[in-house]
Amino acid sequence: MNIILIGMNHKTAPLEIRERLTLACAEGVDPIAEIMKIPQIEEALYLATCNRVEVVAKTADAAESIERLKDFIFRQGNLAAEELEQYLYLYRDHEAVRHLFRVTASLDSLVMGEPQILGQVKDAFRKTVENNASGIILNKILHHAFRTAKRVRTETEIAENAVSVSYAAVELAKKIFGSLEGKTILIVGAGEMSELAARHLIHQGVDRILVANRTYARALKMAEDFHGTAIEFDHLGKKLQEADIVISSTGALHFVITAEMVAAALRRRKNRLLFLIDIAVPRDVEPQAGEIDNVYLYNIDNLQTIVDENLKTRKKAAEKAEAIIEEEVLKYEQWQSTLELVPTIVSLKEKLTAIVQGEMEKSNAWMQNLNEEDKKNVAIMVNAIINKIVHQPIAGLKEESLNGSAMPYAAALRRLFRLDGNDV
Numbered sequence: 104m105n106i107i108l109i110g111m112n113h114k115t116a117p118l119e120i121r122e123r124l125t126l127a128c129a130e131g132v133d134p135i136a137e138i139m140k141i142p143q144i145e146e147a148l149y150l151a152t153c154n155r156v157e158v159v160a161k162t163a164d165a166a167e168s169i170e171r172l173k174d175f176i177f178r179q180g181n182l183a184a185e186e187l188e189q190y191l192y193l194y195r196d197h198e199a200v201r202h203l204f205r206v207t208a209s210l211d212s213l214v215m216g217e218p219q220i221l222g223q224v225k226d227a228f229r230k231t232v233e234n235n236a237s238g239i240i241l242n243k244i245l246h247h248a249f250r251t252a253k254r255v256r257t258e259t260e261i262a263e264n265a266v267s268v269s270y271a272a273v274e275l276a277k278k279i280f281g282s283l284e285g286k287t288i289l290i291v292g293a294g295e296m297s298e299l300a301a302r303h304l305i306h307q308g309v310d311r312i313l314v315a316n317r318t319y320a321r322a323l324k325m326a327e328d329f330h331g332t333a334i335e336f337d338h339l340g341k342k343l344q345e346a347d348i349v350i351s352s353t354g355a356l357h358f359v360i361t362a363e364m365v366a367a368a369l370r371r372r373k374n375r376l377l378f379l380i381d382i383a384v385p386r387d388v389e390p391q392a393g394e395i396d397n398v399y400l401y402n403i404d405n406l407q408t409i410v411d412e413n414l415k416t417r418k419k420a421a422e423k424a425e426a427i428i429e430e431e432v433l434k435y436e437q438w439q440s441t442l443e444l445v446p447t448i449v450s451l452k453e454k455l456t457a458i459v460q461g462e463m464e465k466s467n468a469w470m471q472n473l474n475e476e477d478k479k480n481v482a483i484m485v486n487a488i489i490n491k492i493v494h495q496p497i498a499g500l501k502e503e504s505l506n507g508s509a510m511p512y513a514a515a516l517r518r519l520f521r522l523d524g525n526d527v
Contacts, residue, residue, distance in 0.1 A: 106200065106244070112154055113403075118402060134149040141168060144163075148160075148245070159203055206224065207220065218256075271406040271410050275409055289350070291387065296382055313342060314326040347377070356385060361392070369395060369397060379399065447500070
């Protein structure tokens with residue numbers, strides 16, 4: 104099948120490695136365009152999120168493509184050779200399909216059941232299509248993955264009381280403060296992650312929400328939606344002193360909250376506790392800020408403990424979801440097995456059609472006495488007989504493909520009917 108999936112995620116690589124690769128791809132050439140320059144790769148999808156970077160490829164030469172993709176990731180992330188081998192994982196063929204199905208269905212996410220990953224995979228697939236990097240195989244795999252994700256969300260309770268990284272951040276804030284009632288929250292970045300955090304915070308009784316975003320109009324809209332107050336992004340350092348909790352999730356390529364800004368805010372707060380939650384990749388908050396007294400800084404990797412607690416309540420749903428994944432992988436394998444028979448089936452039908460046409464031409468002497476309607480009926484009858492003759496062999500081939508044993512029969516068929524061009 105020659106499908107490979109190579110990448111790293113929150114389970115295999117620390118935050119600083121993932122953000123290094125994410126930053127490089129954000130600043131460089133479109134990764135799909137670069138990947139498709141590898142001669143052996145026929146189709147490709149590049150998926151980059153806060154917690155993973157993965158390449159899925161249909162290739163003419165798996166071994167060579169793996170080495171070329173490793174070299175691509177090596178150069179993009181400026182990784183050392185030992186880092187590359189330590190953090191990368193590799194899946195082939197059906198295992199690659201299974202992994203992609205699990206990713207799309209949010210079974211491999213930092214927070215199992217979070218909804219964002221499905222949209223992220225769809226966005227990655229859209230870029231693949233825009234770059235003409237998708238063909239029959241990736242089209243089938245991705246649409247099958249989307250169907251699998253839908254089944255998991257509708258047939259299990261994995262999305263009940265939906266959690267996300269934002270929700271985990273709010274849970275951590277509750278553990279630190281005991282209660283969020285009367286607290287002032289500063290949301291930095293008005294994207295989806297920030298909106299999720301705001302929704303959770305409102306349910307926890309937050310007294311005041313401040314919203315800062317580079318696009319002030321977007322901050323105003325979010326503040327209006329959540330009965331908060333928008334602030335100019337340039338005033339972020341000054342407004343830090345008013346916040347008890349800061350949740351930052353922007354798409355910036357550099358720190359938007361520096362240690363110097365935090366130190367100044369803490370002095371104005373008279374050293375009252377300041378809690379910083381950085382759920383952005385690359386990080387928004389300079390790590391040195393966490394070394395300041397009375398400042399508690401957590402990044403996305405620090406949320407794993409809370410995530411694990413949330414996952415316990417989803418264990419049964421996850422077990423059912425895994426069963427759905429296996430069922431859908433089997434359906435894909437059956438389609439893939441049938442696809443491998445297509446050249447043989449097409450060749451057989453073409454061969455028989457050519458025989459029919461040849462014999463009809465030989466019979467032209469006596470058929471010329473027939474009218475056009477009768478000639479057409481003779482042709483229809485002959486083709487119907489041929490189709491009935493080959494129907495059972497073709498149906499048998501497809502049936503054998505379900506358990507992976509069709510190829511010897513297909514090979515015999517090609518030899519018996521001289522389908523490879525040797526009519527001797």
